[in-house]
Amino acid sequence: MPTHHQGDQKEKSALNAYISLLRCTGTVTSATCRHLASEKLSIGQFGTLEALHHLGPLCQRDIGKKLLKTGGNITTVVDNLEKRGLVVRRKMPEDRRYYSVALTETGQDLIARIMPRHIETITAKMSVLNSQEQEELRRLCRKLGLEG
Amino acid sequence: MPTHHQGDQKEKSALNAYISLLRCTGTVTSATCRHLASEKLSIGQFGTLEALHHLGPLCQRDIGKKLLKTGGNITTVVDNLEKRGLVVRRKMPEDRRYYSVALTETGQDLIARIMPRHIETITAKMSVLNSQEQEELRRLCRKLGLEG
DNA sequence: GGATGATAGTTTAAACTTAAATCATTTAAC
DNA sequence: GTTAAATGATTTAAGTTTAAACTATCATCC
Numbered sequence: 001m002p003t004h005h006q007g008d009q010k011e012k013s014a015l016n017a018y019i020s021l022l023r024c025t026g027t028v029t030s031a032t033c034r035h036l037a038s039e040k041l042s043i044g045q046f047g048t049l050e051a052l053h054h055l056g057p058l059c060q061r062d063i064g065k066k067l068l069k070t071g072g073n074i075t076t077v078v079d080n081l082e083k084r085g086l087v088v089r090r091k092m093p094e095d096r097r098y099y100s101v102a103l104t105e106t107g108q109d110l111i112a113r114i115m116p117r118h119i120e121t122i123t124a125k126m127s128v129l130n131s132q133e134q135e136e137l138r139r140l141c142r143k144l145g146l147e148g
Numbered sequence: 149m150p151t152h153h154q155g156d157q158k159e160k161s162a163l164n165a166y167i168s169l170l171r172c173t174g175t176v177t178s179a180t181c182r183h184l185a186s187e188k189l190s191i192g193q194f195g196t197l198e199a200l201h202h203l204g205p206l207c208q209r210d211i212g213k214k215l216l217k218t219g220g221n222i223t224t225v226v227d228n229l230e231k232r233g234l235v236v237r238r239k240m241p242e243d244r245r246y247y248s249v250a251l252t253e254t255g256q257d258l259i260a261r262i263m264p265r266h267i268e269t270i271t272a273k274m275s276v277l278n279s280q281e282q283e284e285l286r287r288l289c290r291k292l293g294l295e296g
Numbered sequence: 297g298g299a300t301g302a303t304a305g306t307t308t309a310a311a312c313t314t315a316a317a318t319c320a321t322t323t324a325a326c
Numbered sequence: 327g328t329t330a331a332a333t334g335a336t337t338t339a340a341g342t343t344t345a346a347a348c349t350a351t352c353a354t355c356c
Contacts (some may be wrong), residue, residue, distance in 0.1 A: 011267055014274035017282040017289075018176070024293030025173040026216040028166070037345095042312070061334060068174040073313055075336055080311090097321045097334040119159055126162035128292050134165040137292075140285045141165075144276050145172030185315095190342070209304060221343055223306055228341090245304040245351045 032121050039114060044069060044077045046118075049086065049103065049111040057102035059092070086110060180269050187262060192217060192225045194266075197234065197251065197259045205250035207240070234258060 029043075036046050047067045052058060058066070064074045078101055081087045086107035092098040103111065126134060177191075184194050195215045200206060206214070212222045226249055229235040234255035240246040251259065274282060 010275075010279070011271050013279045013282045014271040015267065017277070017286045018180070018270050018274055020286040020289035020293065021173055022177065023216070024289035025169055027293045029170065030216070032166070044312075059334075068171070068178070070314055071335065072315080072337080076312075079336095095322070095334090099335075119163065122166050123159050123162040126166055126292070127158075128294070129165070129288060131158070131161045133288055133291075134161045136284065137288045138165045138168040140277060140281055140288075141168035141172035143281075144274070144285070145168065145175045146276070192342075207304075218344055219305065220307080220345080224342075227306095243304090243352070247305075 028125055031125050032118070035117060035121060036114075039110070041114075042077070044073065045081055046114075048074075048077055048081060048101075049107060050115070052087065052101065052103045053108070053111045053115070057090075057100045059098045059100060061098075063101065081107070176273055179273050180266070183265060183269060184262075187258070189262075190225075192221065193229055194262075196222075196225050196229060196249075197255060198263070200235065200249065200251045201256070201259045201263070205238075205248045207246045207248060209246075211249065229255070 033043050033046070036043065039046075041049070044067060048063055051063055051066045055066075060071065060074045060078060063078070064071055067074070069077075078087060078089065078099075082089060085104055087101050088104055089099040089101055092100050129137060181191050181194070184191065187194075189197070192215060196211055199211055199214045203214075208219065208222045208226060211226070212219055215222070217225075226235060226237065226247075230237060233252055235249050236252055237247040237249055240248055277285060
C-alpha cells in the first residue's frame with residue numbers, strides 16, 4: 001500500500017508533466033498559427049483545409065474527429081469556407097445523410113500556397129529539440145493521447 | 149549544405165512531433181476538464197480560480213499571462229466569477245491602475261472542493277506514462293515551450 | 297509641473313465553440 | 327413493409343474569445 005508521501009510524489013510528477021504539456025502547446029500553437037490571421041483563416045478553418053488537402057474529400061463527421069471538434073462547429077466552419085468558395089459540399093448518392101466536403105481549385109491553391117510557410121514555421125519552432133528528442137516527444141504524446 | 153532529402157527528413161520529424169503534441173493535448177484536456185461542466189465552470193474560470201488558489205491574489209495582467217489569454221477575456225472571466233461571488237476585485241492604493249483579484253471564502257471553498265478530484269483525474273490520465281517518462285515529457289515541453 | 301508615452305483595465309463588435317434540440321436518412325427488427 | 331433506433335448534419339441559444347479602440351493612471355523628461 002502506498003504511503004501518503006508516495007502518493008504525493010506521484011501526483012506531483014503527473015501534475016508537473018501536465019502543466020508543462022498544456023503550457024508548451026499553448027505557446028507552440030500561438031507561434032505556429034499567428035501567420036494564419038493574414039489569410040483570414042481561423043485555426044479550425046485552416047485545419048479543415050489541411051485535412052482535405054492531406055486526405056482528400058471527407059465527410060463532416062470525419063473532419064470533426066480529425067479536429068476534435070463538435071458537429072455543430074464543423075457545420076459553421078464548412079459553411080464559412082464554402083461561402084468563400086474554398087470548399088464544396090456534395091451529397092453522397094449512396095448514403096444521402098453524408099456530405100462529401102472537398103477543396104475547390106481556389107481552396108487547393110490557397111492551402112498549397114500557405115502550407116510551405118506553415119511547415120517552415122513549425123519546423124523552426126520544433127527545432128529547439130533535436131531529432132531524437134522530437135521522436136521521444138512524439139512517442140510520449142502518442143502513448144498519452146490514446147483516447148479515453 | 150543540406151540536401152533536399154535531409155530537409156524532408158527534418159520537416160517530417162518536426163511535423164510528426166508537432167501533430168502528436170497537439171492531438172495529445174486535445175484529448176488530455178478534454179479528459180481532465182470534463183468534470184468542470186458539473187460545476188458550471190469554464191476552463192478559463194477554473195484556471196483563474198486555480199491560479200489564485202495556488203499563488204494568492206493576482207492582478208488581471210498576471211492572470212492573463214498565466215492562462216495565455218487576452219486582457220479582454222480576463223475582464224470577462226473575472227466579471228463572471230465576481231458575479232457568482234467567487235472572487236473580489238480590490239483597487240491597489242499604491243497603483244490605482246491595478247486591481248488585485250482574490251478568492252472569496254466561497255471561491256476558496258469551491259476550488260478546495262474541486263481540486264482533489266481534478267488532481268486525481270490528471271494523475272490517472274497521466275499515469276499512462278511512468279514517472280521517468282513524465283519527467284522526460286516535462287523536460288521536452290519546457291524546452292520547447294520557452295516563449296517565442 | 298505639464299506634455300508625452302507606457303501600462304492596466306474596459307468596452308465593443310465580430311467570430312468561434314458548445315450543448316441540446318431537431319430534421320433527414322439509413323439500418324435493423326419484427 | 328413498417329416501426330424503432332441510430333447516424334449525419336443543421337439550428338438555436340448561450341457562453342467564450344479575440345482584436346481594436348478607448349479610459350484611467352502612472353512614469354519620465356524637459
